Amino acid sequence: MVYRYSAFIKILNLFIDYLLLNVSMFIAYLIVDGRGVQITTSKYLPIVMMFNLIWLLSTNITGLYERVLNKDSIRTYQGFFKTYLLFVSLISFIIIIIGTSFYLITREYLLYSVILFGFLVGSWKFIFLIIRKSKRNLLMDSRNIIIVGSGPIGMNIFEYFEHNKHSGYKVLGFFDDKASRIPAIGLYLGSIDDCIGYVLENGVDEIFCALPISQTNRIEQLMTEADKHLIRFKIVPEYYINPKRSMFVQNFDHIPIISIRQEPLESMANRLIKRVFDIVFSLFVIIFIFSWLFPILAIIIKLQSRGPVFFVQTRSGKDNKPFKCYKFRSMRVNNDSDIQQAKRGDPRITTIGAFIRKTSLDEFPQFFNTLIGNMSVVGPRPHMIIHTEQYSQLVDKFMVRHFLKPGITGWAQINGFRGETKTTEDMLQRVEADVWYLENWSFLLDLKIIFLTFWNVIKGDEKAF
Incomplete structure (x- = not known):
């Protein structure tokens, strides 16, 4: 699914979770302190840092904030419970090693803060899922596209979109000089020369060009026309690797280079x-x-x-x-x-x-x-x-x-x-x-x-x- 605000929603989830974590610790502090239990503030601050760092480690281990807009309700809660249990386990492990007396923090305080945090974040996830469901159409950025070229590459990209409806792309049809290449009835829209006119008249958002490299001049002409009319133009390379492999493109000056894999440790x-x-x-x-x-x-x-x-x-x-x-x-x-x-x-x-x-x-x-x-x-x-x-x-x-x-x-x-x-x-x-x-x-x-x-x-x- 193509989303307009996916990065913002991810950051928002992360921010609210951390806010609730620290609010939970503060409320637990007030509850315990209000009952006459003395907690030294200077010793309390390291606990705040420890809780925040452990939550950061736990969320990175479980991938809690990955694909927050794509996960269904069950997977969202599964991810939350898995992260929460890991968070509690790590805190318990540290407490067993150093004890609560090291920071002059009571077990009662730890219990209140952990339980309150679980309740607040669990409630927030429920509210988030309701908001996401009601505003899904607002969040989703669906796009109408056409494919130029109906050879094997063009058909492959079409089949991908057909089998991945959640991608947000809707294929309106093909443009090709040979209509016989397109087996699906109703998908042939015209010759390559008719492409730009159709795009302008029908509110097409993007053009996917799957023409072979032998038609470089046609590709450059289409690219120029698309730029003139503010239409996004994407080229599907004539050769691509096994879909199970990752790949990325580097530019050496004006020359695109396709690497068959990204290696972070090359840095x-x-x-x-x-x-x-x-x-x-x-x-x-x-x-x-x-x-x-x-x-x-x-x-x-x-x-x-x-x-x-x-x-x-x-x-x-x-x-x-x-x-x-x-x-x-x-x-x-x-x-x-x-x-x-x-x-x-x-x-x-x-x-x-x-x-x-x-x-x-x-x-x-x-x-x-x-x-x-x-x-x-x-x-x-x-x-x-x-x-x-x-x-x-x-x-x-x-x-x-x-x-x-x-x-x-x-x-x-x-x-x-x-x-x-x-x-x-x-x-x-x-x-x-x-x-x-x-x-x-x-x-x-x-x-x-x-x-x-x-x-x-x-x-x-x-x-x-």
């Missing part, structure tokens, strides 16, 4: 943000977790089986350059580790190995890989060299994942595509998830993946073995 600024986070996060884990975890696991690993504490394997890295990947050894020393994946009930796995694999503790040494710079906290999981050679011949986009540094965790892993890949279809799903991450990276997405990885460890992952 130096984004790479810097990701690298700084990798260093800070890795140092935190190494200093505060690995420092005491290592001696404990090292002793148990050595007691249970002969061999080194660390398992070091050459794997495929960024740009397909090999690197040494470190893990805690979870198997008995064997000759098949470089060619055979671990499988459920694998006899090579030791008792402590089964535990650290289930909890992903075996991956902790990879924070040193991240600190060095040949891995990242989040990214496609690195594969054995033999698997890279094998699957690069079977899966078309397999090598695309190597545009990124491999990660300790990734989008594929939190979506269930981890563990043994028994079939080519299993690997295809993993690769598609990795490519999606490549095309949609953001810092908040990395935070979301890290949180969900931690959550999966707590609740247990059936594919972790």
Whole structure:
């Protein structure tokens, strides 16, 4: 659906939700303070900031404000409840760690503010849905269009609009010098030369030009005429990529260049943000977790089986350059580790190995890989060299994942595509998830993946073995 005010409505929803969050906290403050419970104002302000930041994180993880005008009522409330439960869970988790006494805030205050916030935002979503339903015609910006050229490209764009009525575009018909190309009765409007006249007489909003490149002169003539009469003119390229792929257009001076995918990490600024986070996060884990975890696991690993504490394997890295990947050894020393994946009930796995694999503790040494710079906290999981050679011949986009540094965790892993890949279809799903991450990276997405990885460890992952 084409909407006039989609960006404004999204910002409005975000603003009102934050307003209600802070109003809820203020009302809870008045209620508790009015009952004689003393809350230090200087200690109250950090709680306000914490609540606002946690709501920001929760909405970005669930995508609450995405497509606010397109979601139906059920999906709108599903998204709200999911976000609200995550918000409450994160607050509860922080309270368990630091306690309420740290900020001199009572549990009663927290309970009032959270419940009041849920009620107010839930009520606001109901009001918003009623307003949206009654004003949908005002919000929707429907447009009448015509298509010039009825070849395969023109028919493809027509079929898209026919199957996506919500897009807001209504196709009035085709203009082509060969009427026989148009199978649908009543859609032929005339020859290409009749196009501009029809557009002016019938209030057409846009022209979609699907003529082949061999008719460049006709295309330029139509474009010039459309500009003269303030008619929007759009060109459908003669060659376009598989519709499942994303693409965008860059301009090198006057030359349009179609890129088959957008890569946010091609930006130096984004790479810097990701690298700084990798260093800070890795140092935190190494200093505060690995420092005491290592001696404990090292002793148990050595007691249970002969061999080194660390398992070091050459794997495929960024740009397909090999690197040494470190893990805690979870198997008995064997000759098949470089060619055979671990499988459920694998006899090579030791008792402590089964535990650290289930909890992903075996991956902790990879924070040193991240600190060095040949891995990242989040990214496609690195594969054995033999698997890279094998699957690069079977899966078309397999090598695309190597545009990124491999990660300790990734989008594929939190979506269930981890563990043994028994079939080519299993690997295809993993690769598609990795490519999606490549095309949609953001810092908040990395935070979301890290949180969900931690959550999966707590609740247990059936594919972790």
